[in-house]
Amino acid sequence: LAKTTQPISMDSYEGQEVNITCSHNNIATNDYITWYQQFPSQGPRFIIQGYKTKVTNEVASLFIPADRKSSTLSLPRVSLSDTAVYYCPVYGNNRLAFGKGNQVVVIP
Amino acid sequence: EAGVAQSPRYKIIEKRQSVAFWCNPISGHATLYWYQQILGQGPKLLIQFQNNGVVDDSQLPKDRFSAERLKGVDSTLKIQPAKLEDSAVYLCASSLTDYTHYEQYFGPGTRLTVT
Numbered sequence: 001l002a003k004t005t006q007p008i009s010m011d012s013y014e015g016q017e018v019n020i021t022c023s024h025n026n027i028a029t030n031d032y033i034t035w036y037q038q039f040p041s042q043g044p045r046f047i048i049q050g051y052k053t054k055v056t057n058e059v060a061s062l063f064i065p066a067d068r069k070s071s072t073l074s075l076p077r078v079s080l081s082d083t084a085v086y087y088c089p090v091y092g093n094n095r096l097a098f099g100k101g102n103q104v105v106v107i108p
Numbered sequence: 109e110a111g112v113a114q115s116p117r118y119k120i121i122e123k124r125q126s127v128a129f130w131c132n133p134i135s136g137h138a139t140l141y142w143y144q145q146i147l148g149q150g151p152k153l154l155i156q157f158q159n160n161g162v163v164d165d166s167q168l169p170k171d172r173f174s175a176e177r178l179k180g181v182d183s184t185l186k187i188q189p190a191k192l193e194d195s196a197v198y199l200c201a202s203s204l205t206d207y208t209h210y211e212q213y214f215g216p217g218t219r220l221t222v223t
Binding site: 032034041042043044045046049087089091094095096098099100101 | 112148149150151152153156163164199201209210211212213214215216217
């Protein structure tokens with residue numbers, strides 16, 4: 001299973017675009033990249049998934065370079081309610097492998 | 109639509125006691141997962157069911173943990189006997205189809221404290 005590495009934490013100001021990075025150096029050919037958001041006392045919530053290039057939905061954009069060894073989740077114009085832990089588990093072998101996540105704090 | 113339901117939300121037990129957690133997945137979701145999340149860590153998969161059959165239990169400590177999903181809907185996870193290191197949040201999740209297993213819906217979890 002691919003292991004993911006993320007910065008432990010980051011701060012951002014309200015209204016800014018936030019780019020959250022993830023490294024998954026040993027991702028396998030058939031693995032998918034997913035991103036989840038977790039608020040305190042709640043289970044993780046699916047945000048977006050992709051295989052390569054760029055994927056966009058109503059919440060976020062996901063950028064994946066050609067070598068697929070990293071990915072970047074972009075959140076446009078964050079608000080205070082976007083303060084959460086963000087995970088980038090790789091989906092492979094019928095399993096999501098979560099790392100420690102990135103605590104994102106949005107500052108007023 | 110209703111989300112994944114779990115109970116209880118909190119449980120405190122002494123070491124060597126037993127405990128059980130219950131999960132009701134989203135209606136129509138064939139795949140059910142149990143995860144363990146230790147404070148400061150990401151969720152770790154314990155067991156995965158497809159309908160009422162076990163797909164993956166390679167990370168389940170089978171000497172003390174057991175899980176069942178008898179009718180392919182609700183599921184229970186049991187710990188007997190509990191150890192201090194079992195203190196964690198136990199999350200249940202479900203997913204809809206074989207092609208969307210990467211999109212899992214999580215319940216609120218049960219926070220277990222073993223003293």
